[in-house]
Amino acid sequence: MIKLNNNSYYINYKLMKKKVKQYAQHIENRTLDRRQVLKDFSRMLDNQIEKIVLFLLEQQGQLAGRLASLGEQHNSPDQQPDVVKIPELREAYREVGLDLLKLLYFVEVNAIGLRKILKKFDKRFGYRFTDYYVKTRANHPYSQLQQVFKHVGIGAVVGAITRNLGELQERQGSYASIYDQPSLALQDPVIDSIKAAVDRLGYSTNFLHFLAQHALIMQEEILPTPTEEQIDDKRYSFMSLILNLANTFLYMVNTYIIVPTADDYSLKLGAAATVCGIIIGAMAVAQVFSSVYFSAWSNKSYFRPLVFSSIVLFLGNILYALAYDFNSIWILLIGRLLCGLGSARAVNRRYISDCVPLKIRMQASAGFVSASALGMACGPALAGLLQTKFKLFNLTFDQNTLPGWVMAAAWLVNLVFLWFAFVEPVREEDHEEKTETKQNDVMERGLKQPLLLPSEQNGRNLEVNEQDIDDDDTEFDGSEEAPEESRKPVTSIGAAYRLLTPSVKVQLLIYFMLKYAMEILLSESSVITTYYFNWSTSTVSIFLACLGLTVLPVNIVVGSYISNMFQERQILLVSEIMVSIGILLSFNFFIPYTVPQYVCSGLIMFVSAEVLEGVNLSLLSRVMSSRLSRGTYNGGLLSTEAGTLARVVADATITLLGLLGQSSLLNLTLLPSFLICLGSIAATCYTYNSLY
Structure with a gap:
């Protein structure tokens, strides 16, 4: 077999990294200006992309020729393939499918390289080069960039392989067409692998995928090889995963079970509503x-922080319930603070990211989000059912204290199950470090796999000898990270912040905005509806539960349909505009405030925020540095902190502005939400072309 150097086909990532360093020196020495740097680097990227695209088109032609040859045997008008030849034809189509899979991996590695070098250039010079480059290249009628990122033309090859393998599959003695019976599952694994690779390239989603994005369980932006997936089942226990999700569900119930009665409870203790x-x-x-501290603790254990979480939440809910009989607002607040100190969501997220096998990680991530959504709906619904009052052992049990007693009992049961059923995962730091190092080397050294290359004889595959894309990557200056340092997770909030590009900061701002708007809507609902409509606790509970129940249906529609029809950045911008419209409709202007106005505007705001959260976190996972995919200060922690801070600011806003009176509370709390939303829309427009 002929040995060929694959430097001619892969993106020369190392060369472009060195070019970025050289540009820095030229700019410092004033031998090049900004316009010259942009022009020169754009030309280099154009050449790299053209090299990739021409090779891609050549290989598509090779695959199409092989498929045409097989089609002549398969679809000969003289005779149908006999039973003996069908397995041979299926195997031949499968071989073409495996070669197509290698080509898809080739495209994906190069797409990752392009995104990485664009992010590196923007971070180094702050020129918004990605915005300029994507705007001028991606939307051009002769765009070669679209060939790399959108796999233009590969769909026909995928369709031919899928259709013919489907027809050759034995289904009760008939050849079933994928067009006539699209619901029939293809049982050939190569088709599933091709479909997954095509979906990754085009960011196609389904309900589970879109729902799982809400968890922001960060993954390395590097591919496994086409023929192997490293899955460590030793670190996974199904029962442990269920208990982890149960902790997630109970915590969200605990958060929202008090919302319908918090104003009444504060009045009973002598405070303002x-x-x-x-x-x-x-x-x-x-x-x-x-x-x-839970994220840091999960570096050493998962069992102990989950046990600690259950104990602290048990004690916090006991104090919350006892505050009524002690007539102390301080005991109530201490109880709620303890509940917050028991928040193990960072552990829940890290367990799925680190211990769940790759083949079911998406389902586990979707389970995490579903548990959170159901907990959010069940909390207010459960509060609406606890409408009773009695005394036992001189302790009061009513709609205000029962949420505390019920949750304390739930956490006690959860603690017992954790103690006896949770399995602490095996720690294999050395294995993880080697795996991470290997993954990071892929981008620098190219895939160790054969690519399709032309053959004068019969178009069969030729072996490619792996070569380093460049020989040396040890040169770096003070502003560049050493190669070994760039592979390690960050060790402080400051280091994590320095990795945030403008587009990442905008995504975190959007996340802050949507959480702020949702918290304003939910937390002040009981006060607002009592003041304007005289709603009972049960009515408020039903309203909040209905909002929570919209989460899964909305994600089904967006994940299965809308996200496959429009770009995520388009959905992002439209969702922000819809949130702003929902907020604007919620204001109390001139005319009497009505129930339909409040319910409809709240529904628009909440549903739009849910759509926004999914696409925002999906984009955030792509634009965020891969160093934030693991460790204590990971991307999930940053998003959690942004969302939690938004909730803190929103709840403080309600209390502070409430001092001015309930009559002006609605408009005064909606105004900051509207202004922050307008700011996030402006920031999104500013970085729009970087979200690619």
């Missing part, structure tokens, strides 16, 4: 700190 903002927000205040 708007103090409900502090009562609800106390849990979020403590969570800002607990997320950090």
Whole structure:
């Protein structure tokens, strides 16, 4: 077999990294200006992309020729293939499928390289080069960039392989067409692998994928080889995963079960109704700190922090319930602070990211989000059912204290199950470090796999000898990270912040905005509806539960249909505009405030925020540095902190502005939401072309 150097086909990532360093020196010495740098680097990228695209088109032609040859045997008008030849034809189509899979991996590695070098250039010079390059290249009618990122032309090859393998599959003696019976599952694994690779390239989603994005369980932006997936089943226990998700569900129930009654409870303890903002927000205040130490604790154990979480939440709910009989708002607040200190969501997320096998990680991530959504709906619904009052052992049990007693019992049961059923995962740091190092080397050294290359004889595959894309990557200056340092997770909030590009900061701002708007809507609902509509606790509970129940249906529609029809950045911008419209419709202007106005505007705001959260976190996972995919200060922790901080600020806003009176509370709390939303829309427009 002929040995060929694959430097001619892969993106020359190392060369472009060195070019970026050289540009820095030229700019420092003033031998090049900004316009010359942009022009020169754009030309280099154009050449790299053209090299990739021409090779891609050549290989597509090779695959199409092989498929045409097989089609002549398969679809000969003289005779249908006999039973003996069908397995041979299926195997031949499968071989073409495996070669196509290698080509798809080739495209994906190069797409990753392009995104990485664009992010590196923007971070180094702050020129918004990605914005300029994507704007001028991606939308051009002769765009070669679209060939790399959108796999233009590969769909026909995928369709031919899929259709013919489907027809050759034995289904009760008939050849079933994929067009006539699209619901029939193809049982050939190569088709599933090709479909997964095509979906990754085009960011195609389904309900589970879109729902799992809400968890922001960061993954390395590097590919496994086409023929192997490293899955460590030793670190996984199904029962442990269920208990982990149970902790997630109970915590969200615990968060929202008090929302319908918090204003009434504060009145019974002699405080103003708007103090409900502090009562609800106390849990979020403590969570800002607990997320950090729980994330650090999960570096050493998962069992111990989950046990600690259950104990602290048990004690916190006991204090919350006892505050009524002690007539102390301080005991109530201490109880809520303890509940926040028991927030183990960082552990829940890390367990799925580190211990669940890759083949079911998407389902586990979707389970994490579903548990959170169901907990959010069940909390208010459960509060609506606890409408009773009695005394037992001189302790009061009513709609205000029962949420505390019920949750304390739930956490006690959860603690017992954890103690006897949770399995602490095996720690294999050395294995993880080697795996991470190997993955990071892929981008620098190219895939160790044969690519399709032309053959004068019969078009069969020729072996490619792996070569380093460049020989040396040890040169770096003070502003560049050493190669070994760039592979390690960050060790401080400051180091994590320095990795945030403008587009990442905008995504975190959007996340802050949507969480702020949702918290304002939910936390002040009992006060607002009592003041304007005289709603009972049960009515408020039903309203909040209905909002929570919209999460899964909305994600089904967006994940299965809308996200496959439009670009994520388009959905992002439209969702932000819809959130702003929902907020604007919620204001109380001139005319009497009505129930339909409040319900419809709240529904628009909440549903739009849910759509926005999914696409925002999906984009965030792509634009965020791969160094934030693991460790204590990971991307999931940063998003959690941004969302929790938004809840703290929102609840504090409700309490502080409530001092001015309930008559002006609605408009005064909606105004900051509207202004932050307008700011996020402007920031999105500013970085729009970087979200690619």
